[in-house]
Amino acid sequence: MQAHITSVGLVIKPDPADTFAYPHHIDRASLDALPSKPGIYIFRDEQDRPLYVGKSVNIRSRVLSHLRTPEEARMLRASRYVEFRRTAGDIGALLLESRLIKELQPLHNKKLRRTREMCTLHLGQDMKSAPDIVYARDHDFAKTADLYGLFATRKAALEKLREIVDVEMLCPAMTGLETATHGRACFARQISRCLGACVGAESIDAHYLRLRTALEEMRIVIWPYDGPMGIVEECDGWKQTHVIDHWFYVGSIDQAKGAQKISRAAQRTFDVDTYKILVKPMLRGELRIEPVTLARRDKCGKRGKLDKRPTEGPKA
Structure with missing residues:
Protein backbone atom coordinates (compact mmCIF):
# COMPACT_ATOMS: atom_id res chain seq x y z
CA MET A 1 0.00 0.00 0.00
CA GLN A 105 18.57 -22.61 28.21
CA PRO A 106 17.03 -21.36 24.92
CA LEU A 107 19.43 -21.34 21.98
CA HIS A 108 19.04 -17.68 21.06
CA ASN A 109 19.22 -16.16 24.54
CA LYS A 110 22.86 -15.53 25.33
CA LYS A 111 22.97 -12.74 27.91
CA LEU A 112 21.17 -14.52 30.77
CA ARG A 113 21.52 -18.13 29.68
CA ARG A 114 24.16 -19.23 32.17
CA THR A 115 24.01 -18.84 35.91
CA ARG A 116 27.20 -16.94 36.62
CA GLU A 117 29.69 -17.44 39.45
CA MET A 118 29.98 -13.84 40.51
CA CYS A 119 32.74 -12.09 42.39
CA THR A 120 32.95 -8.71 44.07
CA LEU A 121 35.32 -6.33 45.85
CA HIS A 122 35.35 -6.44 49.64
CA LEU A 123 36.80 -3.55 51.61
CA GLY A 124 37.20 -4.25 55.33
CA GLN A 125 37.09 -1.78 58.21
CA ASP A 126 40.88 -1.87 58.71
CA MET A 127 42.13 1.30 57.06
CA LYS A 128 45.41 -0.36 56.14
CA SER A 129 43.71 -3.22 54.29
CA ALA A 130 43.45 -3.40 50.51
CA PRO A 131 40.28 -4.52 48.72
CA ASP A 132 39.91 -8.30 48.39
CA ILE A 133 38.15 -10.16 45.59
CA VAL A 134 35.59 -12.56 47.07
CA TYR A 135 33.24 -15.04 45.40
CA ALA A 136 29.57 -15.90 45.76
CA ARG A 137 30.48 -19.52 46.51
CA ASP A 138 32.17 -18.35 49.72
CA HIS A 139 30.00 -15.41 50.78
CA ASP A 140 26.27 -14.72 50.73
CA PHE A 141 26.19 -11.39 48.92
CA ALA A 142 22.69 -10.72 50.28
CA LYS A 143 23.96 -10.70 53.87
CA THR A 144 27.60 -9.58 53.68
CA ALA A 145 28.47 -5.94 54.32
CA ASP A 146 31.08 -3.85 52.52
CA LEU A 147 30.84 -5.53 49.10
CA TYR A 148 31.25 -3.42 45.97
CA GLY A 149 30.39 -4.25 42.37
CA LEU A 150 29.29 -7.46 40.65
CA PHE A 151 31.76 -9.01 38.24
CA ALA A 152 31.74 -12.17 36.13
CA THR A 153 35.50 -12.64 36.43
CA ARG A 154 38.42 -11.73 38.67
CA LYS A 155 39.97 -9.93 35.72
CA ALA A 156 36.92 -7.67 35.36
CA ALA A 157 37.02 -6.82 39.07
CA LEU A 158 40.71 -5.90 38.91
CA GLU A 159 40.18 -3.78 35.80
CA LYS A 160 37.44 -1.81 37.54
CA LEU A 161 39.62 -1.30 40.62
CA ARG A 162 42.50 -0.08 38.43
CA GLU A 163 40.14 2.36 36.71
CA ILE A 164 39.01 3.79 40.05
CA VAL A 165 42.57 4.04 41.36
CA ASP A 166 43.67 5.89 38.23
CA VAL A 167 40.74 8.33 38.11
CA GLU A 168 40.87 9.14 41.84
CA MET A 169 44.69 9.26 42.00
CA LEU A 170 44.71 6.56 44.66
CA CYS A 171 47.79 4.51 45.47
CA PRO A 172 48.20 1.21 43.54
CA ALA A 173 50.41 -0.12 46.33
CA MET A 174 47.88 0.67 49.06
CA THR A 175 45.07 -0.91 47.04
CA GLY A 176 46.94 -4.14 46.34
CA LEU A 177 47.46 -3.53 42.63
CA GLU A 178 51.23 -3.14 43.04
CA THR A 179 53.71 -4.75 45.41
CA ALA A 180 54.29 -2.33 48.27
CA THR A 181 57.82 -1.55 49.48
CA HIS A 182 58.00 0.25 52.83
CA GLY A 183 59.01 3.87 52.42
CA ARG A 184 59.28 3.66 48.63
CA ALA A 185 57.03 5.53 46.24
CA CYS A 186 54.78 3.50 43.96
CA PHE A 187 55.13 3.93 40.23
CA ALA A 188 52.02 6.15 40.05
CA ARG A 189 53.55 8.49 42.65
CA GLN A 190 56.70 8.75 40.56
CA ILE A 191 54.67 10.03 37.60
CA SER A 192 52.44 12.26 39.77
CA ARG A 193 49.39 9.99 39.52
CA CYS A 194 49.18 9.19 43.26
CA LEU A 195 48.73 11.61 46.17
CA GLY A 196 51.43 9.82 48.10
CA ALA A 197 49.85 7.55 50.71
CA CYS A 198 52.69 5.11 50.00
CA VAL A 199 55.30 7.61 51.28
CA GLY A 200 53.27 9.44 53.93
CA ALA A 201 52.40 12.49 51.85
CA GLU A 202 48.74 11.53 52.32
CA SER A 203 47.50 9.96 55.54
CA ILE A 204 46.32 6.35 55.52
CA ASP A 205 42.97 7.48 56.95
CA ALA A 206 42.45 10.04 54.17
CA HIS A 207 43.40 7.52 51.47
CA TYR A 208 41.04 4.90 52.92
CA LEU A 209 38.18 7.41 53.03
CA ARG A 210 38.74 8.41 49.40
CA LEU A 211 38.81 4.76 48.35
CA ARG A 212 35.60 3.91 50.19
CA THR A 213 33.88 7.00 48.78
CA ALA A 214 34.91 6.05 45.24
CA LEU A 215 33.54 2.53 45.72
CA GLU A 216 30.29 3.65 47.34
CA GLU A 217 28.18 3.90 44.18
CA MET A 218 28.91 0.20 43.52
CA ARG A 219 27.94 -0.97 47.01
CA ILE A 220 25.86 -4.16 47.03
CA VAL A 221 22.71 -3.52 49.05
CA ILE A 222 22.19 -6.06 51.82
CA TRP A 223 18.70 -7.62 51.74
CA PRO A 224 16.83 -5.17 54.03
CA TYR A 225 14.36 -7.68 55.52
CA ASP A 226 14.56 -10.64 57.92
CA GLY A 227 13.00 -13.03 55.41
CA PRO A 228 10.94 -13.24 52.21
CA MET A 229 8.78 -10.34 51.08
CA GLY A 230 6.18 -9.96 48.35
CA ILE A 231 6.24 -7.47 45.49
CA VAL A 232 2.62 -6.88 44.46
CA GLU A 233 1.43 -6.11 40.94
CA GLU A 234 -2.14 -5.86 39.67
CA CYS A 235 -3.63 -5.87 36.18
CA ASP A 236 -7.32 -5.90 35.25
CA GLY A 237 -8.29 -7.00 38.76
CA TRP A 238 -5.72 -9.82 38.78
CA LYS A 239 -3.24 -9.66 41.64
CA GLN A 240 0.17 -11.33 41.68
CA THR A 241 2.66 -11.32 44.54
CA HIS A 242 6.25 -12.03 43.52
CA VAL A 243 8.07 -13.57 46.47
CA ILE A 244 11.69 -12.46 46.91
CA ASP A 245 14.00 -13.81 49.59
CA HIS A 246 17.52 -12.37 49.97
CA TRP A 247 17.56 -11.24 46.32
CA PHE A 248 16.31 -14.63 45.10
CA TYR A 249 13.06 -14.93 43.12
CA VAL A 250 11.13 -17.72 44.86
CA GLY A 251 8.04 -17.60 42.65
CA SER A 252 4.74 -15.76 42.21
CA ILE A 253 1.51 -16.20 44.13
CA ASP A 254 -1.71 -15.72 42.21
CA GLN A 255 -4.50 -14.31 44.36
CA ALA A 256 -6.81 -17.17 43.45
CA LYS A 257 -4.26 -19.99 43.92
CA GLY A 258 -2.96 -19.21 47.40
CA ALA A 259 0.50 -19.39 48.92
CA GLN A 260 1.07 -23.15 49.10
CA LYS A 261 2.52 -23.32 45.59
CA ILE A 262 5.50 -21.19 46.58
CA SER A 263 6.87 -23.59 49.20
CA ARG A 264 8.40 -25.82 46.48
CA ALA A 265 11.21 -23.35 45.83
CA ALA A 266 14.76 -24.56 45.42
CA GLN A 267 17.66 -23.41 47.59
CA ARG A 268 17.56 -19.63 47.84
CA THR A 269 20.85 -17.89 47.12
CA PHE A 270 21.73 -14.42 45.90
CA ASP A 271 20.79 -14.12 42.23
CA VAL A 272 22.56 -11.35 40.34
CA ASP A 273 19.79 -10.88 37.77
CA THR A 274 17.04 -10.63 40.38
CA TYR A 275 19.18 -8.12 42.28
CA LYS A 276 19.71 -5.96 39.18
CA ILE A 277 15.99 -6.04 38.33
CA LEU A 278 14.82 -4.99 41.78
CA VAL A 279 17.45 -2.99 43.65
CA LYS A 280 16.98 0.42 41.98
CA PRO A 281 13.15 0.51 41.96
CA MET A 282 13.17 -0.81 45.53
CA LEU A 283 15.54 1.93 46.74
CA ARG A 284 13.46 4.56 44.90
CA GLY A 285 10.32 3.35 46.66
CA GLU A 286 8.60 2.43 43.39
CA LEU A 287 7.56 -1.10 44.43
CA ARG A 288 4.55 -2.17 46.46
CA ILE A 289 6.13 -4.49 49.05
CA GLU A 290 4.12 -6.54 51.54
CA PRO A 291 4.83 -9.37 54.02
CA VAL A 292 4.05 -12.85 52.69
CA THR A 293 2.85 -16.04 54.35
CA LEU A 294 4.46 -19.23 53.05
CA ALA A 295 3.78 -22.89 53.72
CA ARG A 296 6.27 -24.58 56.01
CA ARG A 297 7.82 -27.95 55.18
CA ASP A 298 8.92 -30.57 57.67
CA LYS A 299 12.31 -32.33 57.51
CA CYS A 300 10.93 -34.94 55.11
CA GLY A 301 9.78 -32.27 52.68
CA LYS A 302 6.06 -32.65 53.46
CA ARG A 303 3.92 -29.57 53.39
CA GLY A 304 2.91 -28.32 56.82
CA LYS A 305 0.54 -25.69 58.06
CA LEU A 306 0.86 -22.16 56.86
CA ASP A 307 3.18 -20.03 58.91
CA LYS A 308 0.96 -17.18 60.05
CA ARG A 309 3.78 -15.07 61.44
CA PRO A 310 4.28 -12.01 59.20
CA THR A 311 7.75 -11.30 57.89
CA GLU A 312 9.32 -8.37 59.71
CA GLY A 313 9.93 -5.10 57.90
CA PRO A 314 13.24 -3.56 56.90
CA LYS A 315 16.05 -3.70 59.40
CA ALA A 316 17.09 -0.41 60.88
Missing part, protein backbone atom coordinates in the same frame (compact mmCIF):
# COMPACT_ATOMS: atom_id res chain seq x y z
CA GLN A 2 1.40 3.35 -1.04
CA ALA A 3 0.98 6.65 0.81
CA HIS A 4 -1.61 8.97 -0.75
CA ILE A 5 -2.80 12.54 -0.34
CA THR A 6 -6.41 13.18 0.60
CA SER A 7 -8.62 15.90 -0.88
CA VAL A 8 -7.69 18.21 2.00
CA GLY A 9 -3.98 17.69 1.49
CA LEU A 10 -3.29 15.27 4.37
CA VAL A 11 -0.69 12.57 3.73
CA ILE A 12 -1.96 9.15 4.81
CA LYS A 13 0.81 6.68 5.52
CA PRO A 14 0.08 2.96 5.37
CA ASP A 15 -0.28 1.02 8.61
CA PRO A 16 2.37 -1.77 8.61
CA ALA A 17 -0.23 -4.09 10.13
CA ASP A 18 -2.36 -3.76 6.99
CA THR A 19 0.36 -5.27 4.81
CA PHE A 20 1.85 -7.68 7.35
CA ALA A 21 2.02 -11.32 6.24
CA TYR A 22 2.28 -13.93 9.00
CA PRO A 23 5.02 -16.55 8.43
CA HIS A 24 3.20 -19.58 7.10
CA HIS A 25 5.36 -22.06 9.04
CA ILE A 26 4.50 -20.58 12.47
CA ASP A 27 1.19 -21.78 13.89
CA ARG A 28 -1.28 -18.97 13.24
CA ALA A 29 -3.52 -19.94 16.17
CA SER A 30 -0.65 -19.48 18.61
CA LEU A 31 -0.05 -15.99 17.20
CA ASP A 32 -3.72 -15.02 17.25
CA ALA A 33 -3.91 -16.05 20.92
CA LEU A 34 -1.19 -13.61 22.02
CA PRO A 35 -2.60 -10.97 24.39
CA SER A 36 -1.75 -7.29 24.43
CA LYS A 37 -0.82 -7.63 28.10
CA PRO A 38 2.37 -8.04 30.18
CA GLY A 39 4.14 -11.36 30.35
CA ILE A 40 6.69 -13.60 28.68
CA TYR A 41 6.70 -15.45 25.37
CA ILE A 42 8.64 -18.47 24.12
CA PHE A 43 9.43 -19.28 20.50
CA ARG A 44 9.54 -23.09 20.13
CA ASP A 45 10.60 -25.39 17.29
CA GLU A 46 8.88 -28.49 15.92
CA GLN A 47 10.34 -30.63 18.75
CA ASP A 48 8.95 -28.14 21.32
CA ARG A 49 12.48 -27.01 22.17
CA PRO A 50 12.71 -23.40 23.39
CA LEU A 51 14.49 -21.13 20.92
CA TYR A 52 14.00 -17.75 22.55
CA VAL A 53 12.41 -16.38 25.71
CA GLY A 54 11.44 -12.72 25.88
CA LYS A 55 9.25 -10.40 27.92
CA SER A 56 7.10 -7.37 27.23
CA VAL A 57 4.37 -5.21 28.68
CA ASN A 58 2.55 -6.00 25.41
CA ILE A 59 3.24 -9.60 24.41
CA ARG A 60 1.43 -9.44 21.08
CA SER A 61 3.13 -6.29 19.86
CA ARG A 62 6.58 -7.54 20.88
CA VAL A 63 6.20 -10.93 19.19
CA LEU A 64 4.97 -9.34 15.96
CA SER A 65 8.00 -7.05 16.00
CA HIS A 66 10.20 -10.17 16.07
CA LEU A 67 8.42 -11.44 12.97
CA ARG A 68 9.33 -8.21 11.16
CA THR A 69 13.04 -8.30 12.10
CA PRO A 70 15.32 -9.65 9.33
CA GLU A 71 18.24 -10.01 11.77
CA GLU A 72 16.29 -12.75 13.57
CA ALA A 73 15.61 -14.80 10.44
CA ARG A 74 17.56 -17.82 11.66
CA MET A 75 15.50 -18.11 14.83
CA LEU A 76 12.26 -17.46 12.99
CA ARG A 77 12.96 -20.15 10.36
CA ALA A 78 13.22 -22.76 13.10
CA SER A 79 10.14 -21.54 15.00
CA ARG A 80 6.85 -23.41 14.73
CA TYR A 81 4.70 -21.79 17.41
CA VAL A 82 4.80 -19.20 20.19
CA GLU A 83 3.85 -19.91 23.78
CA PHE A 84 3.05 -17.16 26.29
CA ARG A 85 2.56 -16.73 30.02
CA ARG A 86 0.79 -13.71 31.49
CA THR A 87 2.04 -11.68 34.42
CA ALA A 88 0.35 -8.84 36.25
CA GLY A 89 3.09 -6.35 35.43
CA ASP A 90 6.55 -5.61 34.09
CA ILE A 91 8.45 -6.68 37.24
CA GLY A 92 6.84 -10.10 37.14
CA ALA A 93 7.69 -10.43 33.45
CA LEU A 94 11.34 -9.52 34.08
CA LEU A 95 11.65 -11.99 36.95
CA LEU A 96 9.95 -14.82 35.07
CA GLU A 97 12.00 -14.18 31.92
CA SER A 98 15.24 -14.36 33.92
CA ARG A 99 14.23 -17.61 35.61
CA LEU A 100 13.01 -19.34 32.44
CA ILE A 101 16.13 -18.46 30.47
CA LYS A 102 18.25 -20.16 33.14
CA GLU A 103 15.92 -23.16 33.37
CA LEU A 104 15.19 -23.70 29.66
Whole structure:
Protein backbone atom coordinates (compact mmCIF):
# COMPACT_ATOMS: atom_id res chain seq x y z
CA MET A 1 0.00 0.00 0.00
CA GLN A 2 1.40 3.35 -1.04
CA ALA A 3 0.98 6.65 0.81
CA HIS A 4 -1.61 8.97 -0.75
CA ILE A 5 -2.80 12.54 -0.34
CA THR A 6 -6.41 13.18 0.60
CA SER A 7 -8.62 15.90 -0.88
CA VAL A 8 -7.69 18.21 2.00
CA GLY A 9 -3.98 17.69 1.49
CA LEU A 10 -3.29 15.27 4.37
CA VAL A 11 -0.69 12.57 3.73
CA ILE A 12 -1.96 9.15 4.81
CA LYS A 13 0.81 6.68 5.52
CA PRO A 14 0.08 2.96 5.37
CA ASP A 15 -0.28 1.02 8.61
CA PRO A 16 2.37 -1.77 8.61
CA ALA A 17 -0.23 -4.09 10.13
CA ASP A 18 -2.36 -3.76 6.99
CA THR A 19 0.36 -5.27 4.81
CA PHE A 20 1.85 -7.68 7.35
CA ALA A 21 2.02 -11.32 6.24
CA TYR A 22 2.28 -13.93 9.00
CA PRO A 23 5.02 -16.55 8.43
CA HIS A 24 3.20 -19.58 7.10
CA HIS A 25 5.36 -22.06 9.04
CA ILE A 26 4.50 -20.58 12.47
CA ASP A 27 1.19 -21.78 13.89
CA ARG A 28 -1.28 -18.97 13.24
CA ALA A 29 -3.52 -19.94 16.17
CA SER A 30 -0.65 -19.48 18.61
CA LEU A 31 -0.05 -15.99 17.20
CA ASP A 32 -3.72 -15.02 17.25
CA ALA A 33 -3.91 -16.05 20.92
CA LEU A 34 -1.19 -13.61 22.02
CA PRO A 35 -2.60 -10.97 24.39
CA SER A 36 -1.75 -7.29 24.43
CA LYS A 37 -0.82 -7.63 28.10
CA PRO A 38 2.37 -8.04 30.18
CA GLY A 39 4.14 -11.36 30.35
CA ILE A 40 6.69 -13.60 28.68
CA TYR A 41 6.70 -15.45 25.37
CA ILE A 42 8.64 -18.47 24.12
CA PHE A 43 9.43 -19.28 20.50
CA ARG A 44 9.54 -23.09 20.13
CA ASP A 45 10.60 -25.39 17.29
CA GLU A 46 8.88 -28.49 15.92
CA GLN A 47 10.34 -30.63 18.75
CA ASP A 48 8.95 -28.14 21.32
CA ARG A 49 12.48 -27.01 22.17
CA PRO A 50 12.71 -23.40 23.39
CA LEU A 51 14.49 -21.13 20.92
CA TYR A 52 14.00 -17.75 22.55
CA VAL A 53 12.41 -16.38 25.71
CA GLY A 54 11.44 -12.72 25.88
CA LYS A 55 9.25 -10.40 27.92
CA SER A 56 7.10 -7.37 27.23
CA VAL A 57 4.37 -5.21 28.68
CA ASN A 58 2.55 -6.00 25.41
CA ILE A 59 3.24 -9.60 24.41
CA ARG A 60 1.43 -9.44 21.08
CA SER A 61 3.13 -6.29 19.86
CA ARG A 62 6.58 -7.54 20.88
CA VAL A 63 6.20 -10.93 19.19
CA LEU A 64 4.97 -9.34 15.96
CA SER A 65 8.00 -7.05 16.00
CA HIS A 66 10.20 -10.17 16.07
CA LEU A 67 8.42 -11.44 12.97
CA ARG A 68 9.33 -8.21 11.16
CA THR A 69 13.04 -8.30 12.10
CA PRO A 70 15.32 -9.65 9.33
CA GLU A 71 18.24 -10.01 11.77
CA GLU A 72 16.29 -12.75 13.57
CA ALA A 73 15.61 -14.80 10.44
CA ARG A 74 17.56 -17.82 11.66
CA MET A 75 15.50 -18.11 14.83
CA LEU A 76 12.26 -17.46 12.99
CA ARG A 77 12.96 -20.15 10.36
CA ALA A 78 13.22 -22.76 13.10
CA SER A 79 10.14 -21.54 15.00
CA ARG A 80 6.85 -23.41 14.73
CA TYR A 81 4.70 -21.79 17.41
CA VAL A 82 4.80 -19.20 20.19
CA GLU A 83 3.85 -19.91 23.78
CA PHE A 84 3.05 -17.16 26.29
CA ARG A 85 2.56 -16.73 30.02
CA ARG A 86 0.79 -13.71 31.49
CA THR A 87 2.04 -11.68 34.42
CA ALA A 88 0.35 -8.84 36.25
CA GLY A 89 3.09 -6.35 35.43
CA ASP A 90 6.55 -5.61 34.09
CA ILE A 91 8.45 -6.68 37.24
CA GLY A 92 6.84 -10.10 37.14
CA ALA A 93 7.69 -10.43 33.45
CA LEU A 94 11.34 -9.52 34.08
CA LEU A 95 11.65 -11.99 36.95
CA LEU A 96 9.95 -14.82 35.07
CA GLU A 97 12.00 -14.18 31.92
CA SER A 98 15.24 -14.36 33.92
CA ARG A 99 14.23 -17.61 35.61
CA LEU A 100 13.01 -19.34 32.44
CA ILE A 101 16.13 -18.46 30.47
CA LYS A 102 18.25 -20.16 33.14
CA GLU A 103 15.92 -23.16 33.37
CA LEU A 104 15.19 -23.70 29.66
CA GLN A 105 18.57 -22.61 28.21
CA PRO A 106 17.03 -21.36 24.92
CA LEU A 107 19.43 -21.34 21.98
CA HIS A 108 19.04 -17.68 21.06
CA ASN A 109 19.22 -16.16 24.54
CA LYS A 110 22.86 -15.53 25.33
CA LYS A 111 22.97 -12.74 27.91
CA LEU A 112 21.17 -14.52 30.77
CA ARG A 113 21.52 -18.13 29.68
CA ARG A 114 24.16 -19.23 32.17
CA THR A 115 24.01 -18.84 35.91
CA ARG A 116 27.20 -16.94 36.62
CA GLU A 117 29.69 -17.44 39.45
CA MET A 118 29.98 -13.84 40.51
CA CYS A 119 32.74 -12.09 42.39
CA THR A 120 32.95 -8.71 44.07
CA LEU A 121 35.32 -6.33 45.85
CA HIS A 122 35.35 -6.44 49.64
CA LEU A 123 36.80 -3.55 51.61
CA GLY A 124 37.20 -4.25 55.33
CA GLN A 125 37.09 -1.78 58.21
CA ASP A 126 40.88 -1.87 58.71
CA MET A 127 42.13 1.30 57.06
CA LYS A 128 45.41 -0.36 56.14
CA SER A 129 43.71 -3.22 54.29
CA ALA A 130 43.45 -3.40 50.51
CA PRO A 131 40.28 -4.52 48.72
CA ASP A 132 39.91 -8.30 48.39
CA ILE A 133 38.15 -10.16 45.59
CA VAL A 134 35.59 -12.56 47.07
CA TYR A 135 33.24 -15.04 45.40
CA ALA A 136 29.57 -15.90 45.76
CA ARG A 137 30.48 -19.52 46.51
CA ASP A 138 32.17 -18.35 49.72
CA HIS A 139 30.00 -15.41 50.78
CA ASP A 140 26.27 -14.72 50.73
CA PHE A 141 26.19 -11.39 48.92
CA ALA A 142 22.69 -10.72 50.28
CA LYS A 143 23.96 -10.70 53.87
CA THR A 144 27.60 -9.58 53.68
CA ALA A 145 28.47 -5.94 54.32
CA ASP A 146 31.08 -3.85 52.52
CA LEU A 147 30.84 -5.53 49.10
CA TYR A 148 31.25 -3.42 45.97
CA GLY A 149 30.39 -4.25 42.37
CA LEU A 150 29.29 -7.46 40.65
CA PHE A 151 31.76 -9.01 38.24
CA ALA A 152 31.74 -12.17 36.13
CA THR A 153 35.50 -12.64 36.43
CA ARG A 154 38.42 -11.73 38.67
CA LYS A 155 39.97 -9.93 35.72
CA ALA A 156 36.92 -7.67 35.36
CA ALA A 157 37.02 -6.82 39.07
CA LEU A 158 40.71 -5.90 38.91
CA GLU A 159 40.18 -3.78 35.80
CA LYS A 160 37.44 -1.81 37.54
CA LEU A 161 39.62 -1.30 40.62
CA ARG A 162 42.50 -0.08 38.43
CA GLU A 163 40.14 2.36 36.71
CA ILE A 164 39.01 3.79 40.05
CA VAL A 165 42.57 4.04 41.36
CA ASP A 166 43.67 5.89 38.23
CA VAL A 167 40.74 8.33 38.11
CA GLU A 168 40.87 9.14 41.84
CA MET A 169 44.69 9.26 42.00
CA LEU A 170 44.71 6.56 44.66
CA CYS A 171 47.79 4.51 45.47
CA PRO A 172 48.20 1.21 43.54
CA ALA A 173 50.41 -0.12 46.33
CA MET A 174 47.88 0.67 49.06
CA THR A 175 45.07 -0.91 47.04
CA GLY A 176 46.94 -4.14 46.34
CA LEU A 177 47.46 -3.53 42.63
CA GLU A 178 51.23 -3.14 43.04
CA THR A 179 53.71 -4.75 45.41
CA ALA A 180 54.29 -2.33 48.27
CA THR A 181 57.82 -1.55 49.48
CA HIS A 182 58.00 0.25 52.83
CA GLY A 183 59.01 3.87 52.42
CA ARG A 184 59.28 3.66 48.63
CA ALA A 185 57.03 5.53 46.24
CA CYS A 186 54.78 3.50 43.96
CA PHE A 187 55.13 3.93 40.23
CA ALA A 188 52.02 6.15 40.05
CA ARG A 189 53.55 8.49 42.65
CA GLN A 190 56.70 8.75 40.56
CA ILE A 191 54.67 10.03 37.60
CA SER A 192 52.44 12.26 39.77
CA ARG A 193 49.39 9.99 39.52
CA CYS A 194 49.18 9.19 43.26
CA LEU A 195 48.73 11.61 46.17
CA GLY A 196 51.43 9.82 48.10
CA ALA A 197 49.85 7.55 50.71
CA CYS A 198 52.69 5.11 50.00
CA VAL A 199 55.30 7.61 51.28
CA GLY A 200 53.27 9.44 53.93
CA ALA A 201 52.40 12.49 51.85
CA GLU A 202 48.74 11.53 52.32
CA SER A 203 47.50 9.96 55.54
CA ILE A 204 46.32 6.35 55.52
CA ASP A 205 42.97 7.48 56.95
CA ALA A 206 42.45 10.04 54.17
CA HIS A 207 43.40 7.52 51.47
CA TYR A 208 41.04 4.90 52.92
CA LEU A 209 38.18 7.41 53.03
CA ARG A 210 38.74 8.41 49.40
CA LEU A 211 38.81 4.76 48.35
CA ARG A 212 35.60 3.91 50.19
CA THR A 213 33.88 7.00 48.78
CA ALA A 214 34.91 6.05 45.24
CA LEU A 215 33.54 2.53 45.72
CA GLU A 216 30.29 3.65 47.34
CA GLU A 217 28.18 3.90 44.18
CA MET A 218 28.91 0.20 43.52
CA ARG A 219 27.94 -0.97 47.01
CA ILE A 220 25.86 -4.16 47.03
CA VAL A 221 22.71 -3.52 49.05
CA ILE A 222 22.19 -6.06 51.82
CA TRP A 223 18.70 -7.62 51.74
CA PRO A 224 16.83 -5.17 54.03
CA TYR A 225 14.36 -7.68 55.52
CA ASP A 226 14.56 -10.64 57.92
CA GLY A 227 13.00 -13.03 55.41
CA PRO A 228 10.94 -13.24 52.21
CA MET A 229 8.78 -10.34 51.08
CA GLY A 230 6.18 -9.96 48.35
CA ILE A 231 6.24 -7.47 45.49
CA VAL A 232 2.62 -6.88 44.46
CA GLU A 233 1.43 -6.11 40.94
CA GLU A 234 -2.14 -5.86 39.67
CA CYS A 235 -3.63 -5.87 36.18
CA ASP A 236 -7.32 -5.90 35.25
CA GLY A 237 -8.29 -7.00 38.76
CA TRP A 238 -5.72 -9.82 38.78
CA LYS A 239 -3.24 -9.66 41.64
CA GLN A 240 0.17 -11.33 41.68
CA THR A 241 2.66 -11.32 44.54
CA HIS A 242 6.25 -12.03 43.52
CA VAL A 243 8.07 -13.57 46.47
CA ILE A 244 11.69 -12.46 46.91
CA ASP A 245 14.00 -13.81 49.59
CA HIS A 246 17.52 -12.37 49.97
CA TRP A 247 17.56 -11.24 46.32
CA PHE A 248 16.31 -14.63 45.10
CA TYR A 249 13.06 -14.93 43.12
CA VAL A 250 11.13 -17.72 44.86
CA GLY A 251 8.04 -17.60 42.65
CA SER A 252 4.74 -15.76 42.21
CA ILE A 253 1.51 -16.20 44.13
CA ASP A 254 -1.71 -15.72 42.21
CA GLN A 255 -4.50 -14.31 44.36
CA ALA A 256 -6.81 -17.17 43.45
CA LYS A 257 -4.26 -19.99 43.92
CA GLY A 258 -2.96 -19.21 47.40
CA ALA A 259 0.50 -19.39 48.92
CA GLN A 260 1.07 -23.15 49.10
CA LYS A 261 2.52 -23.32 45.59
CA ILE A 262 5.50 -21.19 46.58
CA SER A 263 6.87 -23.59 49.20
CA ARG A 264 8.40 -25.82 46.48
CA ALA A 265 11.21 -23.35 45.83
CA ALA A 266 14.76 -24.56 45.42
CA GLN A 267 17.66 -23.41 47.59
CA ARG A 268 17.56 -19.63 47.84
CA THR A 269 20.85 -17.89 47.12
CA PHE A 270 21.73 -14.42 45.90
CA ASP A 271 20.79 -14.12 42.23
CA VAL A 272 22.56 -11.35 40.34
CA ASP A 273 19.79 -10.88 37.77
CA THR A 274 17.04 -10.63 40.38
CA TYR A 275 19.18 -8.12 42.28
CA LYS A 276 19.71 -5.96 39.18
CA ILE A 277 15.99 -6.04 38.33
CA LEU A 278 14.82 -4.99 41.78
CA VAL A 279 17.45 -2.99 43.65
CA LYS A 280 16.98 0.42 41.98
CA PRO A 281 13.15 0.51 41.96
CA MET A 282 13.17 -0.81 45.53
CA LEU A 283 15.54 1.93 46.74
CA ARG A 284 13.46 4.56 44.90
CA GLY A 285 10.32 3.35 46.66
CA GLU A 286 8.60 2.43 43.39
CA LEU A 287 7.56 -1.10 44.43
CA ARG A 288 4.55 -2.17 46.46
CA ILE A 289 6.13 -4.49 49.05
CA GLU A 290 4.12 -6.54 51.54
CA PRO A 291 4.83 -9.37 54.02
CA VAL A 292 4.05 -12.85 52.69
CA THR A 293 2.85 -16.04 54.35
CA LEU A 294 4.46 -19.23 53.05
CA ALA A 295 3.78 -22.89 53.72
CA ARG A 296 6.27 -24.58 56.01
CA ARG A 297 7.82 -27.95 55.18
CA ASP A 298 8.92 -30.57 57.67
CA LYS A 299 12.31 -32.33 57.51
CA CYS A 300 10.93 -34.94 55.11
CA GLY A 301 9.78 -32.27 52.68
CA LYS A 302 6.06 -32.65 53.46
CA ARG A 303 3.92 -29.57 53.39
CA GLY A 304 2.91 -28.32 56.82
CA LYS A 305 0.54 -25.69 58.06
CA LEU A 306 0.86 -22.16 56.86
CA ASP A 307 3.18 -20.03 58.91
CA LYS A 308 0.96 -17.18 60.05
CA ARG A 309 3.78 -15.07 61.44
CA PRO A 310 4.28 -12.01 59.20
CA THR A 311 7.75 -11.30 57.89
CA GLU A 312 9.32 -8.37 59.71
CA GLY A 313 9.93 -5.10 57.90
CA PRO A 314 13.24 -3.56 56.90
CA LYS A 315 16.05 -3.70 59.40
CA ALA A 316 17.09 -0.41 60.88
